[in-house]
Amino acid sequence: MPSKAIALHAHLSLEELEQRYRSCKDAKEKTRWQVIWLYAQQTRENRPSTRAVSQATGFSQNWVYKLIRRYNAEGPQGLIDKHRYNPGGDKRALLNQEEQQALRRALQAR
Template sequence: MPKRISIAKHLDIAELEQLYRETKDRVESRQYQIIWLLAQGKKTEEVEEVTGYSRTWIYALVKRYNQLGISGI
């Protein structure tokens, strides 16, 4: 069973959802969606299916977000 990705608590789940839904830039919005879904405890495979992004790309995004916060988006 794959382990869930750990997301740093730079923002809470409600703030991540708000950024995902209100950000006008489509790429940035999708990146917030990925972090938001993972922060809710979704599996990487589920996030891949919903967003169309690869596991490798998702891991890279999470690493940047965990290290840099929203400036990593």
């Protein structure tokens, strides 16, 4: 599959992208910064290639496209690992008080 060039929005300079990549402590987030930084380097040299970035990082070309599109749409916030900020699903009990008591009694009975 030929490598399509995608215009990279200039949310941050090449130097700022490198600084974010090198200083990032979160492994997932760091590799996302690396993808954007590598792609930005190629864009500056007027030869952007998702294939080259894919080969350098071990990500599929589809994932590289996805990260570039996310960065373009959301800026730097699009690369942050949102899993660590997700408090989880709905914390409300699935059973009401009466059902919980019935369950406890059923579990205690042999």
